[in-house]
Amino acid sequence: MRNIPLATLWIIFISAVDSSALTVFQSPVAFSQDGVVSLICNYNYSFNVTFRTEFRATLLKGQISNNNIVCSFTYNASVQELTSRSHGFHCHGRPTSHNISISLINLSTNDTDMYFCKIEKMYPAPYYNFTGSGTYIHVLAALTVFQSPVAFSQDGVVSLMCNYSYSFNITFRTEFRATLLKGQISNNNIVCSFTYNASVQELTSRSHGFHCHGRPTSHNISISLINLSTNDTDMYFCKIEKIYPTPYYNFTGSGTYIHVLAEKPCVDFWWIIIAASIAAFFVLYSLIITVGYVICIYEKMQKQNAASPSLDIKPPADSNSEYMPMKAVWNGAPH
Incomplete structure (x- = not known):
């Protein structure tokens, strides 16, 4: 212990006091469906507070080390409402003795991230500060x-x-x-x-x-x-x-x-009508020629039959027929 400098012990002591004098609590998750979300930064302290005691509440986005400030408010017990339009965000704050409600307006889905509440006791001395564990704000698309x-x-x-x-x-x-x-x-x-x-x-x-x-x-x-x-x-x-x-x-x-898709080639409707008409003409013409030819052949055959003499074949008179009387036939016997 003798080898540790007194200044170092004093810094360690002050850090221990600072860490217990002010603490910050946040809810782990918050959702926004209409582009608006309210984040409650609760804090406890062990020091006395008067109407002249000043606090500063800073909302950080992303990694704390980047110090990406969303909005910041300085207030005391007499302040009831605060508004900030900076860093591309529209913030509205309502402080009380042990918390500050910070409303973020016009958020987009790109604003989904971790948000950290940093509370500082600015006046009077001594100075204290504490940063919460963060709230994951999930901005749902409105x-x-x-x-x-x-x-x-x-x-x-x-x-x-x-x-x-x-x-x-x-x-x-x-x-x-x-x-x-x-x-x-x-x-x-x-x-x-x-x-x-x-x-x-x-x-x-x-x-x-x-x-x-x-x-x-x-x-x-x-x-x-x-x-x-x-x-x-x-x-x-x-x-x-x-x-x-x-x-x-x-x-x-x-x-x-x-x-x-490529349009199919379109054929002119009139060409279709003309082609169909020509085809119908040739079909009808062929039909007429065929019917005429058949009628002509039929009439010619009728004329040939009419001009030919008819044949009347009669059997000879002396022919041996069953329809004629048979002659006597000698069978070899004497009369």
């Missing part, structure tokens, strides 16, 4: 989009169904925007785009070289693409946005591979 993986077009027309679900309330004034993207999403190659609410039944768009027709409902929009060619075979992505009222949400589907 808006999700579903697409069929494959669609086929054989006549240059295809219908693509963009189905979507949401966890927020909608009214007749709620506005959505449906955008159909072609190819890679990062290229933002827009095929067509529609903005609509519950009162809209049909939509038409002629832009970007495509002719689109849309039919929206409360949970999907059917987009028909017209006059497609084989060059239009590609991946198509449905992007749905809730643009009014706030908060804003958006989600892009996993994509549908539209395979535009």
Whole structure:
């Protein structure tokens, strides 16, 4: 013990005191389904607190060592509400004597991560701080989009169904925007785009070289693409946005591979009629010739039979017939 410097012992003692003077507790998991979540940072302390005692609550995202600050509030017992718009987050705080409730607003699925509450006693001295064990905030998508993986077009027309679900309330004034993207999403190659609410039944768009027709409902929009060619075979992505009222949400589907089949060569209808007429003429002509020939042969045979004399063959008078009287035949006896 004699070899340990006094300054080192003092630091160890202060650290032990600091660690027991202020402690922070957090729930291990929190969920957000509509882009909003409330995180309670509970803390206990062993020192006296007055109306002049100041605390600082800082919310950190990800690894603590990265010091990725989400929002920070400084307050005392007289403060009831706090608001912060910084670091890309919108935070709202409500402190009490032993905790602070921090609400995060407009979160997206990309904000799913570990969040740590750091509480500091700023004034008066001595200074204390403690960081909680962290809360895993899982941000569920407030808006999700579903697409069929494959669609086929054989006549240059295809219908693509963009189905979507949401966890927020909608009214007749709620506005959505449906955008159909072609190819890679990062290229933002827009095929067509529609903005609509519950009162809209049909939509038409002629832009970007495509002719689109849309039919929206409360949970999907059917987009028909017209006059497609084989060059239009590609991946198509449905992007749905809730643009009014706030908060804003958006989600892009996993994509549908539209395979535009080559059109079969079309024969002119009039040529078909002409060819059929010629074939029918030759069939009828052959039939007439055949019937005429048969009738001609028949009449000729009738004329030949009529011109030939009839033969009346009579037997000779002296012929020995059973129908004639037989002559006496001498049998060798004397008369």
